[in-house]
Amino acid sequence: MSIATAAWLAYAAPLAGCVLIALLGLGGERVPRRAAAWIACLAMLVAFVFAVVVTVQLEGLEETSRSVRSVAWTWLAAGDFHVDNSILVDQLSAVMLLVVTGVGFLIHVYSVGYMQGDREERRYFAYLNLFVFSMLILVLAANFVVLLVGWGMVGLCSYLLIGFWHQRPSAVAAAKKAFVMNAVGDIGMAIGIFMIFRQLGTVDYIEVFAGRAELGADTSTINWICGLLLIGGLAKSAQLPLHTWLPDAMEGPTPVSALIHAATMVTAGVYLIARMNPLYSYAPDIQHLIVVLGVVGLLMAGLIALTQTDIKRIIAFSTMSQIAYMFVGVGLGAYWTGIYHLTTHAFFKALLFMGAGVVIHALADQQDIRQMGGLHRWLPKTSLAMWIGTLALAGIFPLSGGLSKDSILAAGLEIGNGWGDLAFFGGVAGAVLTGLYASRLMFTVFRGPPSDYAAAHAPHHTEHGEGPRTMLYPVFILAALAVVAGIVQFPGLSHVFSSWLEPVVYGAVPMLEPSASNDWIATGVATAAGGIGVIVAAIVWGHGRSAPVSFPRPLAVLSERRFFWDELYHYAFYVPAAWTAVALRRFVERPVFLVVPDAIGAFALLAGRTLAPLQTGLVRAYALAFALGVGGLVLYFMVQAA
Amino acid sequence: MTTPVVQWGALAPDLILLGGAAVLLLVAVLFRDRTARDIAMLVGVGCFVGSAVAVTVIWDHGDGVRAVLDGQFVVDRFANAVRVIVAGSGLLTLMGAYGWARLREHGPEFVAFLLVAAAGMDLMAASNSFVSLFVSLETFSIALYALCAFDTKSSASLESGLKYLILGSIGSVVLVYGAAFLYGATGSFRFDEIAVGVAAEPESLLALAGLALVLGGLGFKIAVVPFHMWTPDVYEGAPTPVTAFMSAATKAAAFAVLVRVLVTAVPAMGDTWKPALAVAAIVTMLFANVVALRQTNVKRMLAYSSVGHAGYLLMALVSGQAGAKALLFYLAVYAATSVGAFTVVAIAERETGRAATIDSLRGWGFSRPVLGGALAIFLLSLAGFPPTAGFLAKLYLFAAAIDAGYTYLALVGVAATVISLGYYLRVGLALYDRRHESGSMLPSAPGTAWAGTCAALAAIVVLWLGIYPPDVLDWAGQAAASLIAAP
C-alpha cells in the first residue's frame, strides 16, 4: 500500500465512522446506543493503524524523499489558479497524524465508559469522530484553503462539543465564547491566506514555500502574513491575548477537554507555525513576538492556575501554560522542540484530564477541589497515574515532559542572545510555577482528610472499583507513554525526534538543535526548578486541602480573577460595542431605519397604486405587462440598429 | 422529394419517455387506484433512468454532434447534458410525489404528463429550427398547463393552470411571430441557415424585430423580468411536485435552447442582444431577490428565488464557452436543489394541511431531522455557501462573466446574493428555532419515506458536487464545447 493510500484511508476512517453513526441514528431506538461508541472507537483504531503504516513506510524512504503529496481532485480551477483537495504527508504531518489518531483512539475508548448512559451518546460520538476527521484535514492539508477548511471545522466541532450539554446555559455561553474568539482567529488567518494568494498567486504549501523569496525576508509583507496567520494560531491555541475561551470550554464533557482542549486542537497553533517555518524564518520580528507572548503567557497561566478551585480549570490553565512553552520553542526557531513538547504534552495532559474525569465520576460530577481531599484511599490507581502525569508536567527528569520542556529551555540557552535568555529564565520560572500548581492540585485532591462531600460520595461510587475498564486502561497506557516517550530524544544520547523532523525545515536557517552540554544544563536546572515547586507545594499543601495559603494580597486577587482578562474584554469590547449599539439605535436606527422604510413603504404604496393592475394577480394585467415588455424590447432593438 | 432518415438512436432518450407515456395511458384504462399508481411510478422511474442511460450510450456518437431529422434537431452533447438534467429532475420529482393523495386517483395520467413534458423539454434543447422549437415547446407547455391544474379540487391549482395557459399562449404567439419575421428576413427557420442570412445583413430591421420577439417568447419561459409575472402565481398555485419539476427542468431546457438560438442563429447580432441580456440580468437579479425578501409563503419565496436564479444564469449567455459550461453546471446543481427544496416543502404542506410559511416551519427541523437538514442544505446551496454545490456553481458563473468582460454583472450578482441571504437564512433560522423545538409532533404524511429519500438523495448530490465537482465539470465542459467553439 502506498503512503498516500494509507494516509487517505486514515483520513477517511473517522469520517466513515461519523457518517455510519449518523445513519444508524435514523434507525431510532432499534439500534443500541452503545453501537455508536464502538463504531467510533473502531474507526479511530483503523485510522491509527493506517497512521502507523504511513509512518513506517515514510521511515523506509530516503530521507530527502520523505514528503509525499497526493492530489485527490481539483476542487476549483480558474486559469493558472487551482485549489486541490490534496494532502501532504511528511515527517511533521506523520507525527501529528500519530498523535491525533493514537491519543484520539485512547480518548475514544475512555469516552465509552465516561459517556455510558448519556441520553445523547450517539450525537457525542458522531461529533467526536467528525472532530478527528476535521483535525486530520488540518494536519494533512497540502494547501492553505484546505488548511482553512480544517481550521474552521475543528472550531465548529469544538463549539458543538463544548456546548454538548445544551441544557446548561453556561455550556452554551462557553461554546459561543469559544466560537467567537476562534472566528476572530479564522478571519485573521483567512486574510493572511488571501495576502499570500495576492502576492504569489498560489495557495499550495510547496509553491508558496518555494516562492517565499518573492515576499522577501523581514519585509512588511511577510510580517503581515505571518502576523495574520499567527492570530489564527493564537486563537486556536488559546494564547495571549485570545485565551479567555479555554477555561470556559471546560463546560464540555471531560474526554472532550482531553482530546480537543489538551491534546490536539489547541496545539494546532504550534503545528501551524512549525508547518509555516519557511515563512516564519523570514519574519524574525514576529518570531520574537511569539517568544514574548509565550513567556508572558506561560507565567501568567501558571500564576492563575495556582488559585483556581475547579479541577478542570486548573488543568486548562496548565494547558495554556504548556502551549505557551511550545510557542516559545517554535518562536525561537527550534521548531522541533515545540512539536516534541506537543507530543509529550498530549500524553501527560490527556492523562491528567482523564484522571480528573475519573475523580469527577467518583464524586458524582463534583469539580471543586475544595470538596475533595483524601481521595487516594478510594482511587489509588488513578492517583498513581495522575502523579506520573503531574511529575511529567512539572518537568522532572527523565519523564517525557521533563525532557521535552528541557529541550525548549536548552534551545533558549543555545541561542544565547536576549530572546534566548528571556525564554530560558522565563521558562525556568514557569517550571517552578508548574511544579507548584500541579502538585497543589494533587495534594489537595488526594492527600489529607477527605471533605464531607468526598466522604459522602466517593465510597458509594467506587465500590465496584475506580471506574469501568474502558476508562482506566487508556489512563494507564497514557501514564506509561508519559514515562517512556522521552526516550526518543535523550540529551546526548538519542536524537530520533529532532533528526526525524529536521528535513521539514525548508528554509536556509538550520533547525536549531542544542548541544549536549546545554541540553544537560537545561535539564538539570529545569528539573531542579520543577522539583522546588513540587517540594514547596508538599510543604504548603502536603497535609491536604485545609492548608492555609497566603499569597501577597494583590497577587492573589490578580490570580483568582485571572489577570482581569475577561473584565478587560468586557470593558474594551463589549461595553463599547453595547454603547455603539445604543447610540446607533438612537441616532441612526430611529431616524433612518424607522423612517426610511416608512418612506419606502409610502413610495411602494404610491407605485402600487399606479401599477396596481400589475400586482394584483389579474391575468390581463400580466398580459399587458408582457406585451409592454415585448414592445419595449422590439423598440430597443430597433433603436439599437438605427 | 425524399423521406428524411430517422436517427432512432439519437432520439432514443426522448422516444423512451414518449413510449412510457403511451404505455401509461393504457395503464390508466386497465388498472385502478394504488395499483395503477404503483405501476405508473415504476414505468416513470424506468423511463427516466432509461433516458439517462440512453444518453450515456450515445454521448460519443458522431463525435458528440449529430444532425437529426433533416437538420430539424441537433443532438449534441449539450442537448444530451440537458436531457440528463431533465431526467434527473423527473426522477427526483416522482420520488417526492409518491405520497401525494391525488396520485391515488390519477397516478398514470400524472406520470404520463410528466413524461411527455420531459420529452418536449429534451427535444426543445436539441431543436435546430423554429418549427421544431415551437412544437417541442408546446409539447411540454401543454403538458405543464394540465399538470398545473392537476389538482382539480383546489381552486388555486385551477387558477394557476388557467393563468399559465393564457399567458403561456401569448408567449407562444410572440415566439411564432418572431420566427415569422426571422423567416421573412432570412428565408429559413433553421438556425444554421438563419445565421447565414443574418450574417449577410446584420442590420436588417425585420430580423432584429424577429429576434426581439423570439427573446420575448423565450424570456417568458425562463422567467426573466419583465416577463416573469406569471411565475410566482403559477409556482404557488400549482401542486408542489409539479412546481418542483417545472422550476428545475423547464429552466434547464429553456436556457439550453436560448443559448442555442443565440450562438447558432444570431451570433452576428451579438452587439445588440448582449447588452439587452446584461440589462435583463441586472434587473432580474435585483428585482427578484428584493421582492423575495417580503414573502412569507415559502413556495412563493422559492418562486421569486427561481426568477432570481434565472437572472444569474443570464450572465452565462453572454460569457461564451466558459459561460455555457458554467450554465450547465449551475443548471444541474439548481435542478437537484430546487426539486429537493420543493419536495421538502410539499411534505411540510401535507403534514400541516396548509401552505408552508416561515411561521409554520418554525422548529420543524428538530422533529424531522432528515427533511429539515436537507432543506437547510438546499437553502445554503441556493444562497451559495460552501461546501454546497451552489457555491461552486456561482463561482464558476461569476468567473466566466468576469473573463468575458462583464465584471459589473458579477458584482451585481454578488450584491444580489447578499440580498438573497436575507430570505434564505430566515427560513433556515426558522427551521431550527429552539423556542419551537418542543412543538407537538404531527404524524408524518403519507409518502414521507420516499420524499425523505428524494430529499436526502438531492442533498447528497448538492454536497457531493460541492466537494467533488471534477467529473460533472468535465462533463459540462465537453457539452459546452460541442455547442460553442473555444475562443
Add this chain to the structure above:
Amino acid sequence: MTPGLGSYLIVSGILFAIGLVGVLLRRSPLVVLLSLEVMLNSANLALVGFGRYVGGQDGQVFALVVMGVAAAEVVVGLGLIVAMERRRLVLDTDQLVELRG
C-alpha cells in the same frame, strides 16, 4: 392586383391587435381563449405571407403545425374551464386573484 407582403402583414397586425385587446379587456376565459386563437392565427397569416414572399413551403407548413398545436392548447383550455365550472367557480378571469403578491 395581388396583395403584396405589406398587406398581409398589416392584416396580420390588425388581427394580432384585436386578439391582444380581447385578452386584455374580456373577462370570460372562453372569450380570452378565443382571442388567443385570433392572435395565433394572425401569426399564421404572417407566416403564410412571408412564405409567399420568400418562396418555398416552409412557411405554410409551419402555419399548419401551429394550427395543430393551437387545437391541442384549446383542448386543455376548455378542459380547464369545464373543471372550473364543475367546481362552481365564477368564470371570470378577474376573480382569479387568489394568487398574488
